[in-house]
Amino acid sequence: MYLLRLALASLNNRRFTALLTVFAIALSVCLLLAVERVRNETRASFASTISGTDLVVGARSGSVNLLLYSVFRIGNATNNIRWDSYQRFAEHPRVAWAIPISLGDSHRGYRVMGTNTAYFEHYRYGRKQPLQLAEGRAFESDPFEVVLGAEVASALGYKLDDSIVLAHGVARVSLVQHDDKPFRVVGVLQRTGTPVDRTLHISLAGMEALHVDWQNGMPARGAGRVDAEQARALDLQPQQITAVLLGLNSKIATFTLQREINQYRGEPLLAILPGVALQELWSLMGTAEKALFVVSLFVVLTGLIGMLTAILTSLNERRREMAILRSVGARPWHIAALLIIEAFGLALAGTLLGLALLYIGIAIAQSPLQSLYGLYLPLAWPSAYEWGLLGAILLAALLMGSVPAWRAYRQSLADGLSIRL
């Protein structure tokens, strides 16, 4: 169509402003889609952090707090659970399996978790996927063995048989090191995209051995010290743990057991359904996420208004162009159509460039994002929702284009064939 040719030639004549406009739209589209993808992937990876676990049990506090420290390794437990409480519910007839969790130590900013082999057997994430070892084996009878999460191994460059010194407490810079009892790396887990990747797993016995000679939160001095060899000979049965993950024989029993745990007379306990607590937690974070989305929508709007401004300012200096076109037979609606085509063309080019930027960005940032934030952005074709967003942007551009189109229409009717210089 000849109008298209004219519109493109005219745009080409103003290519510097046109390119800037296209670039502004492209950046805003890219931002919108990137925010949208990160949002979706965070939500998805968040929801898939833990699965298959029916109840999470900890000392009585808030459900979000319990979820945060037991599953996300964020924050600390206010209190511990006694070992006999754990045993009581682990052996409950309705319970299929129980994973004890003991927290409190760290290694260079990564949390250390004491547990038993039930963890490797029963823990599930995502779509009920089990944990798998990338290399080595799970820890066994020796208390000073450690299994690393994928990110810990890759970020700190540990291999099998390396020796690791754990630190007391969870601060990134720890003053007290368990340097008398080094651990040996016996296994590395495959990447899961969950907090498991950022965890060092040791046995409960190992956790106990670290603190066997501690008194009042301080390591013993002089004769009171117990070295690793001596520790191995001791009875390393823990007296308390931080939390328990429970899997039930039948889901129907979940609420009954939850009530039973919450009303347990032995000590104050709290049992939560991880799915429900995840929902609660997400509804807290969801506001920030929605705000981000709204902000990026406004950025797109700004980009489009920039385009509108550019076209409107060009109108005056293009009166001559319009009058010439009128004199060679263009009707006022031709002039209006030219401007609509121009607006749509700019928005289309901007959208396509924005998509290209997004994919280039994802291709470049994919692996750093995964290793730094555990966030996996797929290099996938836009979803139906994203197509919808892009369509809405183009529609908005068409609507905005009708403003200068209407002005030019009126202008060309008024100016007629006379050329205003």
Add this chain to the structure above:
Amino acid sequence: MSAPILAIDNLGFAWPRQAELLDIPTFRLERGESLFLKGPSGSGKTTLLGLIGGVQKAGRGSIRLLDRDLGSLSAGARDRFRVDHTGYIFQQFNLLPFLSVRENVGLPCHFSPLRAERARKRHGSTDAAAASLLEHLGLPPELFERRADALSIGQQQRVAAARALIGQPELVIADEPTSALDADSREVFLQLLFSECRAAGASLLFVSHDQSLAPLFDRSLSLAELNRATRAVEC
């Protein structure tokens, strides 16, 4: 004698809320005739051309182009009628700077199927028609694919003339096309314009304030004498 190309009878026109600007009892332009219309600025010249082009509608009276009363046509039909039968040349800056010379000449053919058809019939294609006109107007072929704004003013006016003539419209309206040219190129341009109009059988309505050009035309008129409205103001 055949009907005139352009016949104006008892024409009156006023812009909204202003005194009557044009009051022309009668005006004729014959087929193949070249007419010099002297019109100083402010004499209603631009308005008259707008009326003949069908951009504005006459307040009273009639303008008949090729025996069609423009007042009886809708705005869209007037636009179509104008481009089918009239070619325009303006004072300067006639061309779209971002198109090539050849494309500028071909512009009317994209909006008038009739003129495109005539150009094809005579030259085979609109491109060939454009090339032939440009050559007749003395433009070297190596300029045809250049951007229009790469040409000198004189060359640009020739391109504008070629564009006005492509597809053989019955009427060519020139609004001060030579005012930006020096005296020598003015004469050359006019001679070329005359001969091309003659070749195409087109009538030429030439509006200018430069009385020295008048003897070159078949006939010359003064808009000030023609228009009773301005005389009334002057008296």
